[in-house]
Amino acid sequence: MNEDQNTDSHIKNPDSSLSRRRFFLQSGAAIFTTTLLSSCSGIIEDIFPKSDKEEEEKQPDRDKTLAFFGDSLTIGAGGTAPYGNIVAAALASRPVLSDGIVGQVASRIAVRQGGTPLTISIEGNKLNGIKPVRITKLSNQFLSTPTNNDEYSRTGSVGGVRCTIRRTANAELGENYTITPTAVSVIDVPENSEFLLDDASRLKTATQILWYGRNNIGKPNAEEEILAALDSSIAYITAPARYIVLGVLLAQSDRKGTENFEQVASINEKLAAKYGKSFVPMTPPTDAELAEISYSPSQDDLTDLENLNFPRGLRADVSTDEIHLNDKGYQIIANRVIAKIKELKY
Secondary structure, three states: OHHHHHHHOOOOOHHHHHHHHHHHHHHHHHHHHHHHHHHHHHHHHHHOOOOHHHHHHOOOOOOOOEEEEEOOOOOOOOOOOOHHHHHHHHOOOOOEEEEEOOOOOHHHHHHHHOOOOEEEEEHHHEOEEOEOEEEEEEOOOOOOOOOOOOOEEEEEEEOOEEEEEEEEEEOOOEEEEEEEEOOOEOOEOOOOEEEEEHHHHHOOOOEEEEEOOHHHOOOOOHHHHHHHHHHHHHHHOOOOOOEEEEOOOOOOOOOOOOHHHHHHHHHHHHHHHHHHHHEEOOOOOOHHHHHHOOOOOOHHHHHHHHOOOOOHHHEOOOOOOOOOEOHHHHHHHHHHHHHHHHHOOO
16 A cells, blocks of 8 residues: 555646646745735835824834924014924824923923933921922022022922922012922932932923023034033933924024124034934025015015024014014924924934
């Protein structure tokens, strides 16, 4: 029986040979078709590009939040709303947070963003129920500004206890920082305890747009502080970090030949070199950008453009405010950020 089976295995079957020929013919056709489709895939994608929505669906778990950190420019001072709102509206209404405090330098912004740790010491080294306790020492006065005496606050935790840090100020008494637990607590708070900011922790996974440095201009250590603040902020973002760095905006009076103009130009040159594709310049708007927002420059605007500055028609009232933009000016900034987010597929 075993012998018979071996003999049968060597007998050629015509149907079997025909099946093999068909297999090779069909396989060859399949290989040819696959090769043809592969070679055409690039052409097809050029003709029918993937939508932003399709790109986002590839990474369904990615944080869609857009977090804007900076000073008064970030919250749209001089206009009617933060420019981040314009960006979010253009990108399928993505969640947005704009965190800016007027007059702040880069090192203070970096604390609010989370890149620079915040430590505190409090009176008596102990929380007092739900009563405010005076903060006697801060590693950084991260809610302070020389511009106003407004109250600012941020939530977070120290020693695992949720609290609010509040800054108040007045002309007579100066500034005062307090910490208040959200629930009764009497825990000890050793000197120089780390305070973990809620927003900083929550937004680590967001796409971050960082606009630092305008209020450093004119100071001798401006370049070092801006670069250090940005480096720490970017290192804090969850890898792979998604971020955009905006250049420093010239003030209306920062004309060619002035010290501030040269300082801003030097800093922006270094930012562009360091952050490459993640950098958005604050160069004057092009003709195409002006046309996109339906703006026709005046003669004064043209003079500003010749001086490599933002035209005064895109700023707030230059007689009282030489730094901030108006809604049309912020639209220019928003359009640049929108284009960069799309380019980087953030």
